Amino acid sequence: AKASGPGHYVQFKQELQTAQDDRFLLQRELETALETNSLEVAFQPLVRAEDRRIIGFEALCRWPHPRLGSVSPAEFIPLAETSGLIGQLTEQVLTRSCQAALHWPSEMRLAVNISPVLLRSEDFVHDIARILQSTGLPADRLEVEITEGVFVYDTTRVVSHLDALRALGVRVAMDDFGTGYSSLNYLTRLPINKLKIDKSFVARLGENKANDAVVSCVVGLAKSLGIRTTAEGVETEAQAELLSAVGCDSFQGYLFGRPTSDPMAMIVAECKATP
Numbered sequence: 628a629k630a631s632g633p634g635h636y637v638q639f640k641q642e643l644q645t646a647q648d649d650r651f652l653l654q655r656e657l658e659t660a661l662e663t664n665s666l667e668v669a670f671q672p673l674v675r676a677e678d679r680r681i682i683g684f685e686a687l688c689r690w691p692h693p694r695l696g697s698v699s700p701a702e703f704i705p706l707a708e709t710s711g712l713i714g715q716l717t718e719q720v721l722t723r724s725c726q727a728a729l730h731w732p733s734e735m736r737l738a739v740n741i742s743p744v745l746l747r748s749e750d751f752v753h754d755i756a757r758i759l760q761s762t763g764l765p766a767d768r769l770e771v772e773i774t775e776g777v778f779v780y781d782t783t784r785v786v787s788h789l790d791a792l793r794a795l796g797v798r799v800a801m802d803d804f805g806t807g808y809s810s811l812n813y814l815t816r817l818p819i820n821k822l823k824i825d826k827s828f829v830a831r832l833g834e835n836k837a838n839d840a841v842v843s844c845v846v847g848l849a850k851s852l853g854i855r856t857t858a859e860g861v862e863t864e865a866q867a868e869l870l871s872a873v874g875c876d877s878f879q880g881y882l883f884g885r886p887t888s889d890p891m892a893m894i895v896a897e898c899k900a901t902p
């Protein structure tokens with residue numbers, strides 16, 4: 628907290644002003660990055676729990692920034708959302724990642740993060756349909772990852788847009804499960820194919836009985852509702868074994884592969900390892 632006194636106040640104002648200038652500059656730079664198509668996409672593998680083979684990749688946006696190096700999406704995604712750039716950003720990520728996925732074995736899926744802001748608008752369903760059409764990726768190979776943030780908006784509208792996506796054949800995953808306004812109630816109301824158990828639960832596995840019980844219950848509940856489960860942030864063999872034991876379907880995390888700009892190399896390496 629800032630102490631009283633005019634000197635401190637001036638310093639505080641300057642800091643605020645600097646933060647606003649920085650934000651504005653960053654926004655301008657993000658606009659430029661979008662105009663010049665210079666955002667990149669990294670792909671992180673998802674593996675089947677049973678045999679640990681790759682079943683798909685999640686697209687993660689990257690911004691190679693000329694001055695700041697690599698800016699984290701945790702920083703620029705919120706900025707894109709509040710400055711009206713998220714639509715354009717998502718369109719670029721979707722287009723590039725659908726093009727990449729065309730080269731993968733046809734049983735592998737592509738997962739793309741979709742901001743709650745976009746799910747409000749009906750145009751969005753049309754935009755996805757158009758991108759699938761233009762890239763030629765079959766709709767059933769695409770999975771959209773949404774978050775509990777969608778509940779900030781009119782749920783009825785969000786549900787109808789998700790239903791429209793499902794009607795196209797697109798799958799829907801609930802990301803970061805357990806971190807938001809989790810209500811088990813919505814699991815029965817939202818048209819969801821998959822739950823992604825947040826990495827904060829995975830990180831505590833084996834350390835805390837209550838935490839392990841929550842994970843086990845969530846997997847069991849999802850199963851009884853016909854919903855698949857992916858555990859995120861799996862970093863150790865011990866975590867993977869505990870998750871397998873409770874019946875989790877698939878894993879994602881550094882133990883199996885970091886996000887990479889060259890997913891084909893990973894696919895080829897797996898093919899060679901298990902002919």
Ligand code: C2E
Pocket residue numbers: 671686687688689699700701704717720740741742802803826859860861862879880881882886
């Ligand atoms: P997320 O969707 O939960 O993505 C998973 C994040 O966990 C990624 O961070 C990934 O690199 C990281 N991760 C993967 N495995 C591990 C692990 O074993 N341990 C740990 N500690 N972390 C792991 P990243 O790439 O920095 O992305 C951060 C967030 O930014 C994403 O979280 C997602 O919410 C958002 N994001 C990224 N790309 C996009 C995008 O294209 N559109 C939207 N709307 N959001 C995006």
Ligand code: CA
Pocket residue numbers: 685740772802
């Ligand atoms: Ca995600």
Ligand code: CA
Pocket residue numbers: 802803823825859
């Ligand atoms: Ca997540």
Ligand code: CA
Pocket residue numbers: 803
């Ligand atoms: Ca997250």
